[in-house]
Amino acid sequence: MVDQHTPHSLLVTFYAAYGREGPSPLPVTRLLRLLAALQVDAPSVRSSLSRLQQRGLLLPERDAEGAEAHVLSAQALQLLDDSDSRIYDRHTPRLADGWVLAVFSAPEPERHHRHLLRSQLERLGFGSPASDVWIAPARLYEETRHTLRRRQLDPYVELFRGEHLGFAATAEAVANWWDLAAIAKQHQAFLDEQEPVLRKWSAERxxxxxxxxxxxxxxxxxxxxxPYVDPDLPIELLPVGWPGGRSVEVFAALHELLRDTGAFFVDA
Known part of the structure; x- marks a missing residue:
């Protein structure tokens, strides 16, 4: 998985897990201590904070004592709220829920928007049945709408809801729209890394x-x-032995075991 456990990735992950709680604005000195527990040095934290600030996700402020601090922007809060529904609210998808289709077009002078749209829709977990036509489970509609508006790409896209009517069987078509083998490989990598962690905490103090x-x-x-690589397709469309369900279970168990206890360290 690209960019995993880098200083920048860990800072974003901290904000996703704990950054909306506790004092606001969040002092930089406190962030330095919290990221140091993950072996991230101070220059790397400051560099990552600068990158988030340049993207408009963090706003510089001062805390009550006048020390350097940051608050999350409205854009960042929306992004984190959308992410929450992906990361934590996994459910049993149903084929009957249907699909959301994104069809886009950009005039020739603005053709760079086509590349931006393809990249953004792919990051959201869309597959592509045809050029400039992208598809995903219908539950991703709201997040897709928020994201395209946030990136100012909505003037170039039309969104539709619908069902697949053929001609290929839906399971066969899905295997062409997404690289299921590559997605399964990422699930397995997560399980190889985190199942031993779950066994440790399930068996120990x-x-x-x-x-x-x-x-x-x-x-x-x-x-x-x-959850962005894997669009969470209905089980009847997936290969036998699909590892995604098990990785959802492992993460959910680690979340239940560790998240709230970890919050005591953040608050200390």
């Missing part, structure tokens, strides 16, 4: 706050991209 914080953030950092 109650986690200490710092240990829980460290293991939870590393698990979340590994997991949070997978």
């Amino acid at each position: 109650v986690a200490t706050p710092q240990e829980a914080y460290r293991d939870y953030l590393l698990a979340l950092d590994s997991w949070r991209r997978l």
Whole structure:
């Protein structure tokens, strides 16, 4: 998984897990201590904070004592809220729920928007049955709408809801729209890394706050991209032995075991 456990990725993961809680604005000195527990040095944290600030996701402020701090922008909060529904609210998808279709077109002078749209829809988990036509489970509509508006790409796209009527069987068509083997490989990599962690905490004593914080953030950092790679297709459309269900179970169990205990370390 690209960019996994880098300083920048771990900072984003921290904000996803704990950054909307506690004091606001969040002092930089506190972030430095919290990321140091993950072996991220201060220059790397500051560089990553600068990148998030340049993207408009963090806004510089001062805390009550006048120290350097940041708050999440409205754009960042929307992004994190959308991510929450992907990361934590996995459910049993139904074929009857249907699909959302994105059809886009950009005039020749603005053809660069086509590349941006393809890249953004792919990041959202869309597959592509044809040029400039992208498809995903219908439950991704709201997040897709938010994302395209946030990226100012909505003037070039039309969104539709519908069902697949053929001519190929839907399971056969899905195997052409997404690279299921590559997605399964990423699920297996997550399981290889995190199943031993789950066994450790399931068999041992109650986690200490710092240990829980460290293991939870590393698990979340590994997991949070997978729900964007995997569009969470109905089980009847997936190959036999699909590992996605097990990786959902493993992450959910680690979240239950470690997240709240880790929050004590963040608050300390």
